[in-house]
Amino acid sequence: LNSKLLAEIAELRKENAEIPELREKLLKFAEVEAENAKLKQIIEENARRDSENAELKSRVGELEARLALLEQGSAVDGMALSFGQTQNDKEAMPVVTVPTVDVPDSVIDQLNNEVERAPSDLRSFVGVSN
Template identity: 65%
Template structure:
């Protein structure tokens, strides 16, 4: 049978261990909260990366379309149309025929 002193020593060690475990248990909710927040941030990062990739695709497509538009504008001839003075009665007659 163990002596009283050795039992007291064992009891003190066990009480110390219990205190350590209680401290660890108190930290668990904080760690769970941090882990949840980390997961939320990671999910947001994934969404943002997808948005960045989509923006890059759109930017590339826009650049191609701008280039095509500029090329089309350069290929179009400039047409000069002279101004013609048309009397009001002619315009009225044309409007009556159409409308």
């Protein structure tokens, strides 16, 4: 009976020694879980920002394409005015240079679709054939 109790006491002491280790492991696990939750939140926020950046880059591309078209149109208008003046003055026609702009194909396709949807009188006004 006495040896049985001593063995049980030894077993209980061993289990009691393991309890702080388990508490420490649980605490570390909770800290890791909290860090994981923070990281998941950061990942979601980054994905949202990436999406917003992609939308803004697309918008910038569209605006740059429109600006290029406007600049090209104003250069053509300026050239027409200069051409009219030089014909009257009997001078040589000046050379107008227009900077090249790298426009993505998706933006060109979108602008072509917009032109196709424009009324025919507007298309003929800007010099686009049907």
